[in-house]
Amino acid sequence: MSTISPPRPGPEAPAGDRSTAVEEIPVLGEGFxxxxxxxxxxxxxxxxxxxxxxxxxxxxxxxxxxxxxFLLRERHGTPFEHNAFRFHVRCPIFVAREWMRHRQGSFNExxxxxxxxxxxxxxxxxxxxxxxxxxxxxxxxxxxDAERAExxxxxxxxxxRAAYAAYRRMLDDGVAREVARTVLPVGINTEFYWTLNARxxxxxLSLRNAETAQREIRRYAEAVEQLFATRMPLTHAAFVDGGxxxx
Ligand SMILES: Cc1cc2nc3c(=O)[nH]c(=O)nc-3n(C[C@H](O)[C@H](O)[C@H](O)COP(=O)(O)OP(=O)(O)OC[C@H]3O[C@@H](n4cnc5c(N)ncnc54)[C@H](O)[C@@H]3O)c2cc1C
Numbered sequence: 001m002s003t004i005s006p007p008r009p010g011p012e013a014p015a016g017d018r019s020t021a022v023e024e025i026p027v028l029g030e031g032f033x034x035x036x037x038x039x040x041x042x043x044x045x046x047x048x049x050x051x052x053x054x055x056x057x058x059x060x061x062x063x064x065x066x067x068x069x070f071l072l073r074e075r076h077g078t079p080f081e082h083n084a085f086r087f088h089v090r091c092p093i094f095v096a097r098e099w100m101r102h103r104q105g106s107f108n109e110x111x112x113x114x115x116x117x118x119x120x121x122x123x124x125x126x127x128x129x130x131x132x133x134x135x136x137x138x139x140x141x142x143x144x145d146a147e148r149a150e151x152x153x154x155x156x157x158x159x160x161r162a163a164y165a166a167y168r169r170m171l172d173d174g175v176a177r178e179v180a181r182t183v184l185p186v187g188i189n190t191e192f193y194w195t196l197n198a199r200x201x202x203x204x205l206s207l208r209n210a211e212t213a214q215r216e217i218r219r220y221a222e223a224v225e226q227l228f229a230t231r232m233p234l235t236h237a238a239f240v241d242g243g244x245x246x247x
Contacts, residue, residue, distance in 0.1 A: 023230070025223040028216060030120045030189060031090045033223035035231075040083035040198060042068060042234040049079040060234070069238045077247035080199040080235065087194045087224065092122040094186040095217045102204050105196030112181040116171065120189040121160045123153055128215060141215070160185060201228055202239050202246035210244070 024034040046064045047056050049071055057064065071079055091099070100107055110117070126149035130141040144152070163183050170180035196204075201224070207213065209221035229236040239246075 023227060025226060027219050027223050028091070028122050031092070031122065031220070032088075033220055033227065034088040035227045036086045036088045036193065038083070038085045038231050040085055040231040042232050044082040045071065045079045045198075045232075045235055048082045049076070065234050065238075068234050069242065072235075072238045072242050072245075072247050075245075075247045077199045080202070080247055081197045083198050083232070084195060085198070085201060085228065085231070087227070088191070089194060089220065090120075090189050090191045091220055092187050092216065093184075093190050095214075095220060096190050096192060097186070098208070098214065098217050099194070099220070100192075102196075102200070102207075104200035104203065105194055107192050107194055109192040110190050112184070113176075113178040116177060117167070117181060117184060117188060117190075119164050121157075121164075121185075122187045122189065122216070123156050123160075124216075126150065126153065129153065130215075156187065160187065164188075198228070198232055198235060199247060202244075205239070206244045206246045 024032050026032050042064070043057070043060060045068055046060060049067060050056065070076075089096075089099070096109070126146060127143060129144050129149040129152045131144050133140045133142055143149075163185050166183045167180050170183075171177065205221055205225050205228070208217050209225050210218070213221065225236070
């Protein structure tokens with residue numbers, strides 16, 4: 001299931017920046033995934049593999065498509081490391097906690113010590129309020145009736161409002177941001193930059209754009225995957241056709 005819309009061009013990058021345009025996909029209300037910049041194409045995979053034979057190509061053909069599939073299938077991972085994606089993400093803190101478990105990438109995040117955290121929260125849509133059935137490791141998530149969904153949404157909103165009001169009161173009272181933030185819930189939105197190569201990206205996608213991942217991070221992973229596919233279509237197609245196994 002995907003609710004994401006197609007990437008839309010963002011504002012032109014400032015002079016001196018290599019990117020021609022950024023692409024942003026809205027996710028979960030006020031969240032987004034924005035491809036801030038990328039040095040990434042399928043050619044880098046092929047040429048870094050073919051350097052073993054002293055060969056370099058400018059235009060890819062069917063043999064190169066086959067080579068990319070071979071490399072993925074045989075898990076020759078290093079040719080997928082000669083590229084970089086830099087994403088800018090806004091997501092709830094509970095999603096960011098899962099995201100930052102992925103160590104093969106670089107993160108920088110909004111600081112709750114230095115900046116006021118904006119009043120921006122994730123409230124699940126009614127169809128995303130769910131109940132959990134089954135045993136650990138084999139849970140199923142099933143929808144709830146409309147009344148329970150609305151009750152849940154109201155409880156979440158009410159608790160956000162109370163928490164943010166307490167945060168505001170403490171700031172107005174001269175309490176340090178690093179102390180006042182302790183009352184903020186994990187559903188509040190944070191922002192971070194995330195830079196990584198296609199090999200690590202496929203590892204992230206194999207785990208997070210998957211049935212077993214929590215629905216919310218999966219929505220973000222779907223957006224990341226869409227942006228990955230625009231830059232490295234042959235690699236992406238080989239990853240999907242090969243069963244979504246990272247090399
Ligand atoms: C459905 C799901 C449920 C999860 N549940 C839990 C949970 O209950 N509790 C919990 O703590 N975490 C949980 N996690 C997080 C999970 O354990 C990983 O931390 C996370 O998915 C990052 O995966 P990774 O290590 O492959 O990614 P990365 O950290 O990006 O690493 C990428 C790859 O690099 C290699 N690598 C990186 N670091 C090392 C290292 N130190 N030693 C050897 N090889 C390394 C490995 O091959 C690894 O696959 C869950 C993840 C998922 C997807």
